[in-house]
Amino acid sequence: MQVRVGIVGVGNCASALVQGIEMYKRNPELDPIVAFKDIGGYTPRDIVFTSAFEIDARKVGLDLAEAIFQPPNNATVVFKPPKLGVTVRPGPALDGVPPAGLMPKVVEGSVEDVVKELNSTNTEVLVNYLPTGAKKAAEAYAEAALRAGVAFVNAMPAPIATSEYWQRRFQERGVPLLGDDTQNQIGATVLHKTLIRLLALRGVKIRHTYQINVGGTPDFVNLMYRRGDKEKTKTAAVKMMAMGQEFDAYISPVAYIQFLGDRKIAHTLIEAEIFGGLSIRIEATLDVHDAWNSAAVVTDSVRLAKLALDRGIGGPLISASAWGFKNPPVHMSPDEAYRAVVEFIEGRRDK
Numbered sequence: 001m002q003v004r005v006g007i008v009g010v011g012n013c014a015s016a017l018v019q020g021i022e023m024y025k026r027n028p029e030l031d032p033i034v035a036f037k038d039i040g041g042y043t044p045r046d047i048v049f050t051s052a053f054e055i056d057a058r059k060v061g062l063d064l065a066e067a068i069f070q071p072p073n074n075a076t077v078v079f080k081p082p083k084l085g086v087t088v089r090p091g092p093a094l095d096g097v098p099p100a101g102l103m104p105k106v107v108e109g110s111v112e113d114v115v116k117e118l119n120s121t122n123t124e125v126l127v128n129y130l131p132t133g134a135k136k137a138a139e140a141y142a143e144a145a146l147r148a149g150v151a152f153v154n155a156m157p158a159p160i161a162t163s164e165y166w167q168r169r170f171q172e173r174g175v176p177l178l179g180d181d182t183q184n185q186i187g188a189t190v191l192h193k194t195l196i197r198l199l200a201l202r203g204v205k206i207r208h209t210y211q212i213n214v215g216g217t218p219d220f221v222n223l224m225y226r227r228g229d230k231e232k233t234k235t236a237a238v239k240m241m242a243m244g245q246e247f248d249a250y251i252s253p254v255a256y257i258q259f260l261g262d263r264k265i266a267h268t269l270i271e272a273e274i275f276g277g278l279s280i281r282i283e284a285t286l287d288v289h290d291a292w293n294s295a296a297v298v299t300d301s302v303r304l305a306k307l308a309l310d311r312g313i314g315g316p317l318i319s320a321s322a323w324g325f326k327n328p329p330v331h332m333s334p335d336e337a338y339r340a341v342v343e344f345i346e347g348r349r350d351k
């Protein structure tokens with residue numbers, strides 16, 4: 001049994017995913033730390049990387065196992081896989097190109113090149129790890145996935161799984177669609193959502209909240225000049241947990257701090273009122289290896305996409321998206337989403 005996975009954007013998240021999967025494959029004594037060890041018979045060790053797409057000349061043309069360690073990637077190195085026999089190919093550049101000076105040389109391919117590569121490698125699921133803000137490029141790869149009949153997992157914030165247009169086209173083509181914007185295994189968003197949900201369920205009046213994030217990855221370099229989409233998906237995710245309460249929320253990636261490297265530090269503050277109008281204050285600090293924190297959920301997501309392919313289910317996967325993404329077509333609390341995914345795996349719900 002295999003889940004044949006292609007990757008768009010060989011950056012830090014791709015690095016953590018490839019390192020992690022290859023490490024677990026080669027070390028049978030290690031138990032993969034994921035929420036769902038078995039999804040319809042597929043384990044993390046069944047994931048096989050079959051294609052990869054980039055525009056940075058430092059990565060294009062290399063084997064995927066080498067490309068993941070090229071600059072500016074700085075994800076923590078835990079495992080160095082041997083060559084995987086997957087050559088990183090050029091894809092459409094569009095708005096993925098950063099401002100001058102950040103990418104020394106751009107190499108381009110077409111949507112048609114991507115479709116051909118997906119077909120010739122029998123890729124089944126394509127994971128989109130493009131930089132936040134690269135909406136046109138995200139749409140170009142979604143188009144390629146559709147034409148090739150490949151499931152699409154949108155790990156970044158461009159509205160694909162939440163767009164009626166893409167929902168309809170994936171539905172008509174009978175191809176699964178998951179997204180938008182991965183919700184980390186234990187990230188700032190899921191922690192913040194859980195705290196807000198708890199307060200709302202206990203009848204506490206939320207006055208206001210903020211979440212500010214700092215990190216030292218290329219993702220943070222990008223977010224310094226293109227953070228709008230990320231702010232939208234993170235804010236929507238948190239506010240949807242408040243059971244209709246209205247309050248001010250400031251949620252933002254705020255600074256690139258080079259010496260933090262792959263670490264991201266998220267500071268969350270919630271101020272609220274309990275019975276009698278008395279104040280309470282909650283502060284939480286989360287310090288994580290950012291790219292690694294996204295890999296477990298993508299490991300689950302690609303297997304959920306494959307299960308949907310096996311069952312002939314197309315269009316947006318409601319439960320898998322609510323579980324794994326910050327801005328899904330239907331928002332659920334973490335425990336509701338967990339239950340929905342279990343029902344989907346067990347065949348008790350369609351999507």
Ligand SMILES: NC(=O)c1ccc[n+]([C@@H]2O[C@H](COP(=O)([O-])OP(=O)(O)OC[C@H]3O[C@@H](n4cnc5c(N)ncnc54)[C@H](O)[C@@H]3O)[C@@H](O)[C@H]2O)c1
Nearest residue numbers: 009010011012013054092093096131132137156219290294
């Ligand atoms: N924990 C996390 O790090 C996390 C969580 C949720 C979502 N995300 C999102 O996932 C995405 C990827 O994050 P990352 O840390 O790997 O970013 P990254 O900047 O390290 O990687 C992005 C890669 O995409 C490449 N690229 C740019 N335009 C391209 C194009 N047109 N075609 C192919 N490749 C192109 C870049 O060269 C780079 O290698 C971001 O949008 C990020 O916001 C990350």
